Amino acid sequence: MAFLELENISKYFGQNAAVENINLSVERGEFLTLLGPSGCGKTTILRMIAGFETPSAGNILLDNEDITNRAASKRPMGMVFQAYALFPHMTAEQNIAFGLNIQRKPKDAIKRRCAELLDLVGLSDKGGSFPHQLSGGQQQRIALARALAVEPKVLLLDEPLSALDAKVRVSLRNEIRHVQQQLKMTAIYVTHDQEEALAISDRIAVMARGHIEQLDHPEEIYSNPRTVFAASFVGNSNQFRGSLVSVREGLFQSGDFLLRVPPQQDLTDGQQAMVLVRPEEMSISPTTEGEVTSENSSGNHISGVIELRTFLGPFTRFHIRVNDHLILTADIPNQQSRDYYVAEHVVLSFSPGACQVLPLDSEESSIVKQAEKETV
Amino acid sequence: MQVGSQSISQRATADAMLSSQRKDQSTRRSFGLDKIVLILVLLYLLIPLGATFVFSIHDGKNFSLGSFQRIMSDADFLTTFPFSIELAIATTILMVILITPTAYWIQLRLPQARPIMDFLTLVPFGVPAIVMAFGLIQVYSSPNTLVSVLSLGLVPFLSNQLNVVNTPPLMVCAYVIIALPFTYRPIDNNLRAINTRVLTEASYSLGSGWWRTFLTVVIPNIWPGIISAALLTFATVMGEFTIASLFSIYTFPIYLDVTGQNDPHKAAALTILSFTITLICVLGIILLVRLRPGGARKDSQIEIGAAK
Secondary structure, three states: OOOEEEEEEEEEEOOEEEEEEEEEEEOOOOEEEEEOOOOOOHHHHHHHHHOOOOOOEEEEEEOOEEOOOOOHHHOOEEEEOOOOOOOOOOOHHHHHHHHHHHOOOOHHHHHHHHHHHHHHOOOHHHOOOOHHHOOHHHHHHHHHHHHHHOOOOEEEEEOOOOOOOHHHHHHHHHHHHHHHHHHOOEEEEEEOOHHHHHHHOOEEEEEEOOEEEEEEOHHHHHHOOOOHHHHHHOOOOEEEEEEEEEOOOOEEEEOOEEEEOOOOOOOOOOOEEEEEEOHHHOEEEEOOOOOOOEOOOOOEEEEEEEEEEEEOOOEEEEEEEOOOOOEEEEEEEHHHHOOOOOOOEEEEEEOHHHOEEEEOOHHHHHHHHHHHHHHO | OHHHHHHHHHHHHHHHHHHHHHHHHHHHHHHHHHHHHHHHHHHHHHHHHHHHHHHHHEOOOOEOOHHHHHHHOOHHHHHHHHHHHHHHHHHHHHHHHHHHHHHHHHHHOOHHHHHHHHHHHHHHHHOOHHHHHHHHHHHHHOOOHHHHHHOOOHHHHHHHHOOOOOOHHHHHHHHHHHHHHHHHHHHHHHHHHOOHHHHHHHHHHOOOOHHHHHHHHHHHHOHHHHHHHHHHHHHHHHHOOHHHHHOOOOOHHHHHHHHHHHOHHHHHHHHHHHHHHHHHHHHHHHHHHHHOOOOOOHHHHHHHHHHO
């Protein structure tokens, strides 16, 4: 039995299902992230675990104890909010001590614990400051210390970095991970930022429309997505919609292009599907104008014209127009990207092994469109 | 390269000087107009007050504090003034006890009820005090069957058993209704400004229950709103005439009216006295708001402005 179990959890707001039949197991000391676009139900799940919402159906078990109907104040959870939620009339130290005072801990023990936590989050000199005297990052560190002060069994983090600027976000997420590992704390983290989720988590639950699309380790989610939504939402990808010509030989027809893909066992000939290729799997080479897709070689080759060239530090991103409807993206290491410029004709190449083939049904198409909107 | 950077820095300095000169000019230009407007507003406010003060200490021939002395030795003043203060304090306390948890509960659990509260708090503006006073007297003097049923028997009980008609307790209840627009809104505005829901949830997650959260997290953060509400309630009660008159209860405003008809110099002195008391109240509130922990925040400044 896992440390925290969600069994068939559903939550309805009126007629609308925010989440439906969620089953989730979180191990002790694990860092699990709920990742998905807004409205997918991730925050609702977190709020049900915290006790701020009551599930319409299902049970929540913590350490083999049913806590489904227990009041929020009686649950051993610490929560960090997107809006920091520090008490404005208290100093940083008083904020941290708030939960300890409720637990009626001795005064000197509270003082010691506050100093310890301020040290842990690197703000030993800010104990006497009021929240409005601290930066956003510092406020969130204090909020983290306050949540940890009561020694919760589970730490819940609701998009804690969303309100911070990019640089602080990266450093603070590393700190959160470091602290979580140091304390071996079970943590559930909610975010819509896939990069954040990949960087920080032991496991990620990719969510869409109140369901968990895929629950796996970050590497697996990225390199082996099991649904079109998971593939579209996590990381960038080039997408080819079409149908499988031959599952045995691994041939996929998308418009004018016949792509070589790995042979498929679970799919059938003629089935509608989507092929995804990560931009970093693409390579480019020079070509003469008008060259078309090569179907004879072992890989996939598509010609196009560079429309946009964006230098992104370790690599350069090329947007290559293949035809009137399709622009493909290729992330090329800088050593190989120097000779290519806008308006130049090039050939994009990628191996069949780089292609992920995922079956496509009508419902998934609409979810994918939503995911694409969210990741833009 | 050096030449280039020098010229850039020189240009930047020149630009800065130019903009500072322009700023000075515009400040000088607007300074005159600002000052004139300010002086006019101050004159508009202070001349009547000054004239009243002069009238209160000048009996037509000599300057004297006789009118103030007459007030201090007037038995009616010594009865009605403390009595009105008692009424004002009772109303303020009842209002704070009733409205603050209600506004918090609506903010937290019943946001859909906010339009109803907005409407209810506007009703006292729409219903003249005289109508309300007549209504109260009518309902509590001879409660009919409909009133008995609608009030679940409370009105007949209060009327017959406790005989509340034309008593200060019923008047305090009426004052709470009259002061509702001035009290609910500052408190509600403060609750909206502090992100009540998230603070409450943060408090819950740290093991605190509803009451402790309300008393230790919510109240200290909406303190400026409560103070503003209390001040406005206090001032409303201290100046309320209609209901007291129809209830035939002798309060300070009625004493003021009676005095004004008999001794205008004394009435002017009373006006100055009332103004001074109000001023002391406002200054006290500003101090209270400033002295609270973390009190130098922007929202406090707004509330201080509102209190002023």
